[in-house]
Amino acid sequence: MGERLRYGDSYRETVALADGRKVRLRPIRPDDKALLEEGFEAMSDEARYARFMTHKTNLSERELRYLTEVDGVDHFALIALHARVVSRDRGVGTARFVRLNDDRTTAEPAVTIIDAFHGQGLGGLLLGRLLEAAWERDVRRFRFELLAGNVAMKKLVESLSDEAEFGPSGDGCLVASFPILEPDRTPTEPNLLKRSALFRVLAQVARADVTLRPRVTSPPDEPK
Secondary structure (H helix, E strand, O other): OHHHOOOOOOOOEEEEOOOOOEEEEEEOOHHHHHHHHHHHHOOOHHHHHHHHOOOOOOOOHHHHHHHHOOOOOOEEEEEEEEOOOOOOOEEEEEEEEEEOOOOOOEEEEEEEEOHHHOOOOHHHHHHHHHHHHHHHOOOOEEEEEEEOOHHHHHHHHHHHOOOOEEEEOOOOOEEEEEEOOOHHHOOOOHHHHOOOHHHHHHHHHHOOOOEEEOHHHOOOOOOO
């Protein structure tokens, strides 16, 4: 299936960020574990907590396997690489989705950028590619759980209710579900992407107005 898709195994793209730095995008591979470990070390404690909802000092071998050994269909992931002159490329961001078991048209997304590359448009670029890759794989909605105060929830519902669906998760969280546009309507450039409901909610996440429950970045519980 991968070679029939734009975002298959052979996908490669080089993009320029707002400050002129260039990064290369490609699907993540099993041998990227060291790159993910290095990227994790480059994240601040606050960024790590926001992504994993716990104070983590390292990624376990099980987590690294889960994050890099993906099938490219039900669990799809891109990595952004920044070339360095005197050493190997550095991983500076990832974008992934994991399809829900009980709804094959819906997936949970996650976009992670190391601190040194915040504010340069990389998150928007990765999200745009992730939306297109999801559509190619018959995913039609992105879903995630939000941890937020009542004020943030109310703002989200008021500003995004025309495009998003919201509901309680049963444990004090809010479940948000956003439609994915067809490829020729998917805004891949940052100025267009900022108008989408999905981008606006992720912008609130980045400002810590709303916190995601990041189950997509953690492996499922092992069978007992």
